[in-house]
Amino acid sequence: MSEQGNAIETNGLTKSFPGVRAVDRLSFAVRRGEIFGLVGPDGAGKTTTMRMLAGVLAPDEGSATVAGFDMARDAESAKHRISYMPQRFGLYDELTVDENIRFYADLFGVPRREREGRSAELLQAAGMAEFRSRLAGKLSGGMKQKLGLVCALIHTPEVILLDEPTNGVDPVSRRDFWRILYTLLDQGVTILTTTAYLDEAERCHRVALLHEGRMLFCDTPANLKASLPGAVLSIVCADPRPIRELLTGQPGISTMMIVGDGLHLVVHDPQRMVPELRSRIESAGLPVDTIEQVAPSIEDLFVEAVQGDRGGKP
Amino acid sequence: MSEESPAVVVQDLVKRFGDFVAVDGISLQASRGEIFGFLGPNGAGKSTTIRMLCGLLRPSSGKALVAGLDVAREPERVRQNIGYMSQKFSLYNDLKVIENLRFFAGMYSVSAANLKERIDWAIDMAGLTGREQLLTGTLAAGWKQRLALGCAVLHRPPIVFLDEPTSGVDPISRRLFWELIHRMADDGVTVFVTTHYMDEAEYCNRLVLIDRGRIVAYGSPLELKLKSMEGDLLLLECDQVGKALEELQQAPEVTDAAIFGHALHLVVPQADRAIPQVKAFLSGRGIGVSRIEQIRPTLEDVFVSLTSLKGKREKEQVQP
Numbered sequence: 001m002s003e004q005g006n007a008i009e010t011n012g013l014t015k016s017f018p019g020v021r022a023v024d025r026l027s028f029a030v031r032r033g034e035i036f037g038l039v040g041p042d043g044a045g046k047t048t049t050m051r052m053l054a055g056v057l058a059p060d061e062g063s064a065t066v067a068g069f070d071m072a073r074d075a076e077s078a079k080h081r082i083s084y085m086p087q088r089f090g091l092y093d094e095l096t097v098d099e100n101i102r103f104y105a106d107l108f109g110v111p112r113r114e115r116e117g118r119s120a121e122l123l124q125a126a127g128m129a130e131f132r133s134r135l136a137g138k139l140s141g142g143m144k145q146k147l148g149l150v151c152a153l154i155h156t157p158e159v160i161l162l163d164e165p166t167n168g169v170d171p172v173s174r175r176d177f178w179r180i181l182y183t184l185l186d187q188g189v190t191i192l193t194t195t196a197y198l199d200e201a202e203r204c205h206r207v208a209l210l211h212e213g214r215m216l217f218c219d220t221p222a223n224l225k226a227s228l229p230g231a232v233l234s235i236v237c238a239d240p241r242p243i244r245e246l247l248t249g250q251p252g253i254s255t256m257m258i259v260g261d262g263l264h265l266v267v268h269d270p271q272r273m274v275p276e277l278r279s280r281i282e283s284a285g286l287p288v289d290t291i292e293q294v295a296p297s298i299e300d301l302f303v304e305a306v307q308g309d310r311g312g313k314p
Numbered sequence: 315m316s317e318e319s320p321a322v323v324v325q326d327l328v329k330r331f332g333d334f335v336a337v338d339g340i341s342l343q344a345s346r347g348e349i350f351g352f353l354g355p356n357g358a359g360k361s362t363t364i365r366m367l368c369g370l371l372r373p374s375s376g377k378a379l380v381a382g383l384d385v386a387r388e389p390e391r392v393r394q395n396i397g398y399m400s401q402k403f404s405l406y407n408d409l410k411v412i413e414n415l416r417f418f419a420g421m422y423s424v425s426a427a428n429l430k431e432r433i434d435w436a437i438d439m440a441g442l443t444g445r446e447q448l449l450t451g452t453l454a455a456g457w458k459q460r461l462a463l464g465c466a467v468l469h470r471p472p473i474v475f476l477d478e479p480t481s482g483v484d485p486i487s488r489r490l491f492w493e494l495i496h497r498m499a500d501d502g503v504t505v506f507v508t509t510h511y512m513d514e515a516e517y518c519n520r521l522v523l524i525d526r527g528r529i530v531a532y533g534s535p536l537e538l539k540l541k542s543m544e545g546d547l548l549l550l551e552c553d554q555v556g557k558a559l560e561e562l563q564q565a566p567e568v569t570d571a572a573i574f575g576h577a578l579h580l581v582v583p584q585a586d587r588a589i590p591q592v593k594a595f596l597s598g599r600g601i602g603v604s605r606i607e608q609i610r611p612t613l614e615d616v617f618v619s620l621t622s623l624k625g626k627r628e629k630e631q632v633q634p
Binding site for chain 2: 035040041042043044140141142167168169170171172173175178179182183185186196197198199202203204205211220221222236241257258259260261297299302303306307
């Protein structure tokens with residue numbers, strides 16, 4: 001391992017497909033025992049990066065090291081130390097939960113005496129202990145994802161690569177899924193996961209925000225949110241449109257967005273702006289409920305960064 | 315339909331499949347111009363409800379009026395009065411932008427007299443001016459999504475159903491999209507959104523949370539966050555987060571706990587009382603608390619707290 005304590009390292013990782021540079025000089029390091037998220041919309045380069053880290057796609061330039069192995073040259077040796085769960089994990093619908101697990105245990109060469117305990121433990125954590133004889137094809141979406149995870153973990157890997165594991169999964173199953181991931185951390189594994197849900201970034205220790213193949217930021221969610229220039233205000237009102245018209249062009253406001261309860265603004269100086277906005281809106285005779293500062297989201301940061309990138313134009 | 319009558323009225327709507335009750339007596343009303351969010355775990359009965367509202371599935375009992383039309387008696391006319399946009403957009407990638415629009419205009423029987431005006435409108439709305447001749451498959455996700463919306467509303471339906479409309483789309487396109495939706499709502503269109511993304515739910519005027527076929531919460535996003543959570547939410551920062559989580563399972567004053575990165579979210583009956591109790595509980599087990607305070611729940615916290623009778627739910631979550 002090139003640097004003590006890093007389970008994953010990429011250096012200038014680059015991959016192009018005809019007409020598009022999917023991953024553009026991506027460098028980051030994931031420490032041992034960390035849950036690290038690659039976060040960004042579809043087309044940001046998440047899956048391509050994952051595939052290079054899993055050793056199933058060769059980079060054009062740069063390197064990817066996982067669990068100490070150079071994945072472009074030595075993916076085969078790394079196989080037993082890494083687990084990769086692609087978006088469409090190959091579960092057999094016509095096999096039961098137990099049979100799917102046994103299949104993967106065979107594939108990864110897990111000794112028979114180990115597999116029973118391991119699989120019982122994982123199924124328990126997944127809340128699926130009662131479903132062992134259910135056909136995989138009869139499971140709900142969230143349960144299928146959890147079964148995929150159980151299969152991917154049956155050989156006790158050091159590094160786990162998960163590509164959009166919670167896509168299409170409802171929030172309750174998503175929490176179960178994350179609980180399993182945190183349990184694994186206690187066993188010393190390192191987890192790299194991708195997600196297009198920007199709010200899911202909050203669950204990672206650190207995240208890299210990707211956009212069009214490039215990294216916008218890499219930090220803890222708390223630091224990322226603290227780095228938003230300005231603050232987010234929420235104006236609760238029944239009819240946000242005239243208020244937005246009134247405030248368009250007002251200095252000190254960088255973004256305005258209509259939401260279900262009213263209007264969200266990004267402002268430079270919240271202390272000064274709250275009373276100022278209230279008097280401005282009220283003196284225009286427009287009804288307004290509360291105006292308060294709310295916690296910024298990762299999405300707010302993403303939008304500010306990308307819009308800045310494009311000279312403020314969406 | 316008169317201006318004042320609600321766009322959608324649902325009364326005691328029930329759908330049974332054999333002895334499985336997928337939708338168990340749902341009642342709701344959506345006004346003109348309202349953006350109505352439908353939330354719930356997989357298998358909660360969301361899609362079944364939407365399918366009945368679209369005239370695709372006959373209710374077992376109860377009543378649903380969409381644009382004044384009874385879905386059980388006039389399903390065809392209901393379908394002419396709604397627009398539907400799925401997560402997958404269902405556009406033809408190997409057709410040009412303009413060809414997709416013409417195709418959907420034909421499907422929805424847009425009259426020849428209105429055709430040009432409606433297509434021009436959709437192109438302008440989607441910001442696709444100058445891109446009419448491009449192959450749809452070559453468009454970025456945000457454009458495709460706006461084109462799909464344009465196709466779904468060519469026939470000026472008073473009610474539009476959107477299924478996870480902005481999943482995976484970049485945040486800027488997503489905001490543009492919601493801007494368009496809010497504009498449509500201003501023009502009186504009623505919008506139904508089903509989603510698992512709580513940040514999509516934030517854009518809705520009103521939300522309904524469905525679990526096991528029943529409505530378990532109802533209100534604006536803010537109302538749900540302020541009122542419908544059972545108990546208070548605490549943010550806890552401490553050392554050994556994993557161990558803390560495990561220990562807190564035994565703490566009587568904590569009803570739920572979840573890890574968020576380096577912190578925990580705890581659900582407790584009452585914040586003021588629980589804060590000193592949790593501190594004492596953890597310090598008794600050698601865990602130092604660096605920060606503990608009440609925070610406002612997110613929609614996800616509300617969702618999970620109202621739908622997480624987990625063991626029971628998961629049994630029923632499996633499709634029959």
